[in-house]
Amino acid sequence: MAIAARRIGAETSATRAQILTATEELIREEGYAAVSSRRVATRAGLKPSLVHYYFPTTDDLLIAVSLKGAEESDVQLEEALLSSDPVRGLWQFFKDSSRTAMALEFLALANHRPAVRESMASHSYEMRRRQVAVIDRLIGERLAGEDGCTSAGLTVVLAGIGRAIVLEGGLGVTEGHQDAMDFVDHWLERLLPKE
């Protein structure tokens, strides 16, 4: 297709992109266990063999999808961290449910596919480091006075609460969510008063 580079796995291949998108949709709608070359191919309007041509093993495919998700997530994270209010941006980022269904699937998947696990672990680690670096630069000293909380601790707290709200929301359980969000907002207000 086209003039561009066309090695297998070339990131420019349209077919490859189609396959990745179809797989993402499939995971989102039916879970990681629904990923099979057949299902993916059907959804992408391609032949199953072609899926194997681009992604010889299912692991390869899943890792590629996880990397794609990681990249998209990175973009959102950077946007949040580079905004005028990085801490609240991060909090919004964690409360954003759009990535969560996928993240949950991949978390579960990581328990069983070592390759996926490694890829996720290293990405999580990098994200955490990036978050901590930005927050530290911004409010490192001020946090120290706050019950001894650190930037690293803060990201864990915000990530945890945000994710809990999204996950439970997915199940239809919402009790206490608004209260928890209000609480975090108040707390951030004390920490970082909006003038």
Added chain:
Amino acid sequence: MAIAARRIGAETSATRAQILTATEELIREEGYAAVSSRRVATRAGLKPSLVHYYFPTTDDLLIAVSLKGAEESDVQLEEALLSSDPVRGLWQFFKDSSRTAMALEFLALANHRPAVRESMASHSYEMRRRQVAVIDRLIGERLAGEDGCTSAGLTVVLAGIGRAIVLEGGLGVTEGHQDAMDFVDHWLERLLPKE
């Protein structure tokens, strides 16, 4: 779920229990997608047909395991809430990783199996109510002064942070965990000073 429901394979059967245990192990080790009558039977040392005899469909089996897990979780929760220090007990409960791998699998599963989803949703709801009731009775008024946090909000916060620590720990990411735990501990200390 009434105890007396007259389904094949009385709930008291030892064989039934064997099957459930084998399934639990399987999910814990290889994920929900690994559950099949064959695999379960092999692990339990039974014939595949027998698994079908007790649990006609895989959904039946998965729901039974999820209910069993829910019951066990309830026991642990009650223990925590009836202890001398219910709030810290709850915090321990949330940080306990023993249920999390399973919970994660079922959370993912819930996205795709409506029956599992309903069962989990109603259980989560009941658990949350129970937690809130106890905490409310204990420190309801004191919480009000705390940035407007409520009992419901508190459970969400503790649940979220605890779960984040467990999930990330499963991936091998631990940065900020100790800090976050220290922070929560300090905060609980201010809220509920141990004499």
Added chain:
Amino acid sequence: MAIAARRIGAETSATRAQILTATEELIREEGYAAVSSRRVATRAGLKPSLVHYYFPTTDDLLIAVSLKGAEESDVQLEEALLSSDPVRGLWQFFKDSSRTAMALEFLALANHRPAVRESMASHSYEMRRRQVAVIDRLIGERLAGEDGCTSAGLTVVLAGIGRAIVLEGGLGVTEGHQDAMDFVDHWLERLLPKE
């Protein structure tokens, strides 16, 4: 089927026998590489799944066929060894081409399927021991005078020459075969004169 025992793999199952026979034919006609559940099933007039039901893996199937061949071979060998002229019987046994095509396939197969290799190795060892025992009892002392040949050495010699004749014959090469057979016959005549 029938009243007899019917565990999977029960040697009495007619279906199992059908599968083994079909596999044997397939190997004989098209080589070990032609063995697949599909091909076997088609030839046996069964469904591929049924082949897997009886022989979960292809190794299982191949080993079963090799054991069956070994048993049949054992019967022929015993017949030869228990005849009035065991040494010449053995020589006939080795020249008999009926087992050779299969034996060749399994020999080649043994290089690549460890399970088959082990099964064949232990059978070959037992056959050799049996041959040596009989010959030793019969003409052990007499052989000693014969250039120092032993019973074990004799079986190797007869087996080798017999097999060479059969293998080359299969290729259509026959030069020197009659000479070699005459030579062995003369030699056996000197060793064991027919009165």
Added chain:
Amino acid sequence: MAIAARRIGAETSATRAQILTATEELIREEGYAAVSSRRVATRAGLKPSLVHYYFPTTDDLLIAVSLKGAEESDVQLEEALLSSDPVRGLWQFFKDSSRTAMALEFLALANHRPAVRESMASHSYEMRRRQVAVIDRLIGERLAGEDGCTSAGLTVVLAGIGRAIVLEGGLGVTEGHQDAMDFVDHWLERLLPKE
């Protein structure tokens, strides 16, 4: 096979040689059934399409490898026959295991691929004729007295015993091998005393 045949991929091509070598290794290690353009290409560090470019069909490739093996075998044979002691050289040649794994594969293959079979049959015939010619010139008359053995018969005998030793050795069965070799050595000594 003329040297100048104008097939795709001149016989002098280094790439062609790489492919043949990779195929040989593959057959030796995993058997003829493991030969596929993919596997060969991977092992040779080439693209599958390139293998097809040189050898349009798998048969073409297998025949080429068999011819190459035949040529190498011819070289060894000539060396043995042109040495100062051609008969013992031939005996060494037959006991040499390095060619046997391949020979066995091709023998099995010959049963199913007519093209391979023809190529092997004519080569075997030529080799036998060459061996007989040399031995005949050397000890033809002397053999006549030896139980009526002929040069042709002798080659069959030596080939058979040598091959038996190598084949059984490959299986791990070695009983009687030393005895058989001693026996042949004694016999050759009587026939062709080393002064």
Added chain:
DNA sequence: GATGAATGAGAATTCATTCAT
């Protein structure tokens, strides 16, 4: 001379499920 893309076929398994006993 070489190669990337694509495809249809088929391999080895695994599975859920049904049925008769």
Added chain:
DNA sequence: AATGAATGAATTCTCATTCAT
């Protein structure tokens, strides 16, 4: 209460081969 037999559908993966460039 339990189980052996059977089956059709899927799943993962490998292959030979073709074609356009």
